[in-house]
Amino acid sequence: MYEGPIQDLIDELSRLPGIGPKSAQRLAFYLVKAPPDEAKRLAEAIVTAKERIFFCRECGNVAEGDLCRICRDESRDRTVLCVVEEPKDAATIERAAVIKGRYHVLGGAISPLDGVGPEDLRVQELLDRVERDGVTEVILATNPNLEGNATALYVAALLKPSGVRVTRLASGLPVGGDLEYADEVTLSQALEGRREM
Amino acid sequence: MPLYKEQGVVLRSVKLGEADKIVTVMTQGAGKVRAVAKGIRKTTSRFGARLEPFTHVSLMLYRGRGQLDTVTQADIIASHRNLRDHLGLFAAGETMLEETDNVAQEHERNVRLFLLLLSGLRALDARPADPVSVAESFLLKLLSLSGFHPSLTACAVCGAPDPTLFASGQGGAVCANCAEHDAGSASCEALRMLAELAEADLMGAGDIHPDEQVRREGRALLYGFAEYHLERRIKSLPLLSGSLAP
Numbered sequence: 001m002y003e004g005p006i007q008d009l010i011d012e013l014s015r016l017p018g019i020g021p022k023s024a025q026r027l028a029f030y031l032v033k034a035p036p037d038e039a040k041r042l043a044e045a046i047v048t049a050k051e052r053i054f055f056c057r058e059c060g061n062v063a064e065g066d067l068c069r070i071c072r073d074e075s076r077d078r079t080v081l082c083v084v085e086e087p088k089d090a091a092t093i094e095r096a097a098v099i100k101g102r103y104h105v106l107g108g109a110i111s112p113l114d115g116v117g118p119e120d121l122r123v124q125e126l127l128d129r130v131e132r133d134g135v136t137e138v139i140l141a142t143n144p145n146l147e148g149n150a151t152a153l154y155v156a157a158l159l160k161p162s163g164v165r166v167t168r169l170a171s172g173l174p175v176g177g178d179l180e181y182a183d184e185v186t187l188s189q190a191l192e193g194r195r196e197m
Numbered sequence: 198m199p200l201y202k203e204q205g206v207v208l209r210s211v212k213l214g215e216a217d218k219i220v221t222v223m224t225q226g227a228g229k230v231r232a233v234a235k236g237i238r239k240t241t242s243r244f245g246a247r248l249e250p251f252t253h254v255s256l257m258l259y260r261g262r263g264q265l266d267t268v269t270q271a272d273i274i275a276s277h278r279n280l281r282d283h284l285g286l287f288a289a290g291e292t293m294l295e296e297t298d299n300v301a302q303e304h305e306r307n308v309r310l311f312l313l314l315l316s317g318l319r320a321l322d323a324r325p326a327d328p329v330s331v332a333e334s335f336l337l338k339l340l341s342l343s344g345f346h347p348s349l350t351a352c353a354v355c356g357a358p359d360p361t362l363f364a365s366g367q368g369g370a371v372c373a374n375c376a377e378h379d380a381g382s383a384s385c386e387a388l389r390m391l392a393e394l395a396e397a398d399l400m401g402a403g404d405i406h407p408d409e410q411v412r413r414e415g416r417a418l419l420y421g422f423a424e425y426h427l428e429r430r431i432k433s434l435p436l437l438s439g440s441l442a443p
Contacts, residue, residue, distance in 0.1 A: 018214055112291050112433040113209055113298075146250050146281060153284050174240045185246035185276045 006032060058129070060105035060122050062087045070094070070102055077101040079136045083126065083155060085109050085143060093141060101137075104129065109147040110154060118154055126155065130164055137165040144171045203227055204255045204274060206314055207248055208298045212238070219265065220248050221298060222256065225311045229301035232258055232266035247271040251280045251290055251318060277322045286321050288436040289332035293317045295433045296336060296423075300343050313338055316399050325403020330394060333416065334402035336423055337395040345426040347419075349392040359385065363418050365425035387414040 001007065006028060014024035031039050055061070056068035063069070070076055080101025084090050090103040106121040130138065138159055142148035156166045172190030173182055182190070205224035213219050216238040222230050237244045247254055248271055257270035280290040297314045301307060317335040325331050340346060347369035352360045354367060354375035362376045363369065363383035370388055371380055390407045397405060407415065420434055
């Protein structure tokens with residue numbers, strides 16, 4: 001539609017996930033009109049991220065070197081592992097600052113219809129870590145949806161023979177929500193996980 | 198009628214944008230429907246677990262101008278929760294959802310397919326002794342419903358009893374006289390097992406527990422036949438054949 005560099009920019013932007021041709025066009029024109037510094041900063045941030053960000057060889061999280069910040073931190077408990085689907089899930093849990101242990105990123109969840117099977121996830125690495133580091137508890141923090149649940153069931157069954165304590169994040173009513181809007185599945189899970197007061 | 202009410206079973210959901218999902222629902226009256234559920238991935242979403250796959254739901258939908266409808270309300274009729282909590286039931290249920298999704302046409306009413314899926318999920322939710330048998334019995338019924346009922350007890354071409362060969366392209370089991378060059382051998386035990394699964398009702402199919410070797414052979418024949426006629430690869434097959442069993 002356009003000529004030269006502007007069309008190249010639109011084409012590249014529209015290859016990004018969630019960006020359609022119209023959004024790509026809007027972003028491209030914003031960048032062209034923006035001060036040169038702004039476009040340069042964005043370009044440099046992309047190049048630097050691509051050059052300097054790797055995946056941690058221990059946990060699979062994003063890292064600036066061989067190991068991520070958490071795996072480098074010797075004060076973190078090696079014997080407690082929190083298993084998540086994606087690096088962004090580890091970041092979310094880390095924000096709550098409730099886990100003193102370390103993370104293990106699986107890289108997705110079992111989803112047969114999307115062609116993701118157990119062999120596509122970092123499950124073997126998890127089993128190796130559990131054995132090597134003398135892990136005493138594995139907290140399964142996969143998403144509370146069908147695929148996340150199936151992944152948790154699968155990993156729990158694999159870990160069972162090792163005798164390690166396997167726990168799953170509780171499901172229930174969201175803080176700040178209204179009980180009247182709760183669905184039957186969430187409510188029954190909340191009731192199963194109720195606590196003595 | 199831009200706003201309409203339907204009941205259906207959620208077949209699958211894919212992420213859309215920041216916090217939305219597109220859910221595919223096999224409805225009773227409107228065939229397969231794809232609709233956007235806005236904000237469903239947020240923890241405070243009013244949809245909660247109502248639009249998770251396997252769930253039988255009552256829906257209020259808005260028909261937009263594009264291909265996709267929008268879900269405005271959802272209520273659970275049956276959650277089929279056991280399928281979420283047991284890997285074997287999950288694998289069998291995934292096969293049912295995948296095949297229904299393959300066969301169903303968008304906005305084309307197919308009440309019998311909807312009822313078949315619902316009975317299949319109900320049978321699994323009752324925690325049968327052998328979920329794989331239920332899934333395979335379901336697949337045979339789905340093939341019949343789609344017009345591809347395999348011949349199992351007599352030659353598909355001449356009707357002679359006790360056929361010993363199998364050719365998907367010829368319609369199932371065939372005798373040596375009628376077989377074309379691509380026919381393969383089939384034991385009478387495997388054919389009998391498939392015939393038994395085809396006849397059993399879904400609630401009773403879970404009690405059929407064939408010998409492992411017969412099951413493997415029968416499964417190869419069944420899936421070969423299904424993939425040939427439905428013209429799609431069955432992605433959940435490795436799940437059902439036990440790759441999930443640790």
